[in-house]
Amino acid sequence: MLSIKARDLWLNPRSRGLFFQLLVLLSLASFLAFISANTIANLQKAGLTTGFDFLSNQAFFDINQRLISFSSQSSFGRALVVGLLNTVLVSSLGIIAATIIGFLAGMLRLSKNWLVSRIVTTYVEVTRNVPLLLQIIFWWATFTSLPRVRDSIEIFEVFFLNNRGLRGPSPIFEQSFFWVALVFLVGMFATFAVSHWSRRRQMETGKTLPVFPIGFLLLVFLPVMLFWGLDEPLAWELPKRTRFNFIGGINITPELLALWVALATYTGAFISEIVRAGILSVSVGQTEAAQSLGLRNKQTMRLVILPQAFRVIIPPLTSQYLNLTKNSSLAVAIGYQDLVSIGGTILNQSGHALEIVAIWMAVYLSLSLATSAYMNWYNKRISLVER
């Protein structure tokens, strides 16, 4: 009697599913219990406590590369913020450069010029097939073996490249620069409004507006005129050479420079493949159809090809941006003080391994979840609406 009942339960998909899930739940729970019991025992043995209180303790180390003030009296928590900002800094610099390199290389690879496309292919294949860490270390070794400060390589007498990095002029914003920026911002909104209104008008009446000249007037002409009219709203502080070093200007450290160049060229190679595939994915029929509708070449590109190519390009492009951000953690190998590197230092000093690893994972996970949320939203927005 009982055996028949058990057999019935087994043959019923719902009860069988419940049984398997219970099995998974049990094994997961016992696995976690095993790990946490071990962890508690090990931490007790080592005399360590857990909790995030240590973040307010004083950090007894210095950070050279920082965007906010930091001294050895500051707290561990602030050190982590400095590291996070450094990660954000190198990632955003890298993303901008990688996008430019990637789009350029992607389009040049499709060029009809055989030599150009071969050269770009070589660049893409070499950078893609060599480990990124090796490239970072290579660039770092190259930048740190540049001439000493005394024999800096001058670029246009404004930039100086030496074994301490790249030094260039730093901008000094006068108060009047505020007005230029304001005019530019207002111009941006106005251009946006005009183009929106013109599109609606075109939909209704078929009449077009010269949006481009209006935008040019608002965005470029007015701010530039104001810039010239005001008394030097923006000045540049040039680096001055002293006997042993430079004073003034901005210095980019060799670590940041190496990481930036390596991340940009490496990710740029991947992006170029994405761009190439995106452009190739738009069928020739689309170009022909646009031409037979009487669109000019530029219009064909802008109104027909690019919107369709971008539909293919954007999702993998965003995941490349995410990859670049994750790869910036390789900074630890050359001593650029990013989130992972500073976290490692704190870990060694305080012994709070669990907490530091949790912070790392939380930061990178929230970044990647935000990216995938954006990607889902974008995919939904641009997905083809079939009539």
Add this chain to the structure above:
Amino acid sequence: MNSTFQNNTKKKRIAPRAPPIGSTGAIGWLRQNLFSNIFNSLLTLICIYGLILIIPAGIDWVFLSSQFTGDNRFACQNTGACWAWIDQRTGQFLFGFYPEQERWRPFLAFLLLIPALAPWLFDRVPAQKYLRIFSVVYPVIATILLVGGFGLPNVASDKFGGFMLNLIVGLSGIVLSLPVGVLLALGRRSRLPLVKWVCIGFIEIVRGVPLITLLFVSNILLPIFLPPDATLDSVVRVIIMVTAFASAYMAEVIRGGLQAIPSGQYEAAKAMGLNYFQSMRLVILPQALRISIPGIVNTFIGLFKDTTLVIVIGLFDILGIANAMVANPDWLGLSTETYVFVASFFFVICFSMSRYSMWLERRLGTKGSTGWSS
């Protein structure tokens, strides 16, 4: 009458005139591909100028003005590269600190790898069936060869290093991640919500964090997670974390393969009366894995490049050996030579694998992208 007329026209037919000189042959090719308009011509000239600057100087640096013999960097007085260290250091670059008289063991393991892999990567391999059986026992043979036992002296894993370590970590990571990845992929497509969400959680967490943080976990947290008196070898710890990392990516590749199988196959398997495990094992997975091979190879390329990250937790893979050599007083400052040498290893292997995967993609008519992180 009619036929004579036709004959006449035939006689009068003029052979097509040769295309103008300059639109065919070498000149035509040049015109079409390099000098099609002013802008293109300018671009070509700039490129040629750049190549003239780079290529002869590069050849000169690598071969002509370089030096291949000598005991230390002071022996290199030439203007070109200094390759003198290759003679002394190649063994270390390949095998790390593996004892010299035992180095035939990893070498033999590497040679045996070829017949173990061939039946899975290519179709018409002689004695395919036997080789597949061999490749199942291969991991055991390789482990015995590398670690010792059965009369072979033991070699501690802290002696493992160089390119050998990259291969060991990369290959074991990919092979072990295959079954885990299959389970995760099946789990992610499961109808059971708990199973599905556990798998999604694992895959997304692992894919969301950099490998470096996972390696720190292997180095610092794994010992904490284990019972207090248990110890785990450092190479084994790395392989565990690399496997966890790769299996999340593998799961996504295999999920792609599973999705590409038409639902008719699932329905046919059900109609035959096969249960879930039978239909997966006999019908779905053989097809899904087959079309996933290009993706698996791409995953391996990414993983293989990422094995260099083990230097961050203090292992001496080929890049670690290179770093140590660059810092060695005898060879100080030879960073360009050393890193170019190491890069060429990876380039040859990764480039040929990516060509293989492209060839396979063309043959199978599938895409094998993985979205691998680096």
